[in-house]
Amino acid sequence: MTSSIPAVGTGPAGAGTLQAVFLDLDGTLVDTEGFWWEAEAEVFAGLGHILDDTHREVVVGGPMTRSAGYLIQATGVDITLTELSVLLNAAFLARIARGVPLMPGARRLLAELAAHEVPTALVSASHRTVVDQMLHSLGPEHFALTLAGDDLPRTKPHPDPYLTAAARLGTAPGRCAVIEDTVTGVTAGEAAGCPVVAVPSVTRIPPGPGRTVVTSLEEVDLPFLRTLITESRGGVHRACSAESAEN
Missing domain, CATH: 1.10.150 (DNA polymerase; domain 1)
Structure with missing residues (x-):
């Protein structure tokens, strides 16, 4: 999959370290x-x-x-x-309009990333009006950047949103962890060259190269995300139970 968005920050600086975390919205951070x-x-x-x-x-x-x-x-x-x-x-x-329920572990993860000053971007396929409304529930202070589906000519499953987020934050896509709940989002993150954590909400997402599958954000914290960058990305990450993978 090709894109006109340039990938920046791909030099040796920051090699082996987590530079940013990109989070989907619907089904990942909020139960909508x-x-x-x-x-x-x-x-x-x-x-x-x-x-x-x-x-x-x-x-x-x-x-x-x-x-x-x-x-x-x-x-x-x-x-x-x-x-x-x-x-x-x-x-x-x-x-x-009256608020949205957050997914289990979402508030704790956002607070942890903020406490450690990890640049965090909200990358959604929803329209800007929806993203801005839901920021009231999530707290806009948790995000260095937000991208909505109508902010770019092409959104997920194209890699453009994640390449754009990396470019604007001055980070290397391969050093940015993406957290998604659908195949569409996972496809976008992987096409951008990011290691992806899949937290399936409605449909099953199988494990794959450079992809970690978990059952909840409760399993995701900063040390866990850092291991995705430091470990070899040639293998298959699988953090879900055998029972969950069969469903």
Whole structure:
């Protein structure tokens, strides 16, 4: 996968050390994947279509344009992509207006990274209005940088968001740990050359080269993230239980 975003900070400086941590939003830091599905079901019900649960795995974790486009095609609803995106964002924003629940371990991890002054970026496929709203629950002070899905021409699964985050922080992608909950996000992080921690939320994510699979952010702390950079990235990291991997 190619990108027009240059990778910077790839020299020997900082070799073998963790330079930054990049975190996804929905399903990774905040427990909102169910909120998105509820918003999609509500909007389509208003348009005269009942969404089948089989669509859920397709739309989870993707950018708004991809999810909305897929649902238009799947249902045949007479609406433009722009019009549907506006309706979906409005329905979702109404649900998160009173705050969002954080995933187990999220608040502790953010506090630990801040306490050790590890540069941290929030990298999401959600629109900027959604990201800014959810920052109220997460605390904007925890992030040196935030990137939304509509901040760049291309978002996940393209590597552009993670390459952009590394470039703006002056770090090497290979020295930045990415934490994601979907295959779409994992694909973006790996395409950018980052070691990836997968914390599956809705769909299963198998282990792979340079990828660590865990069951919860409760298993992730700063020493753990540092080992991802210092260990060889040629092997397969697997921190999930055998039972979880089979599900």
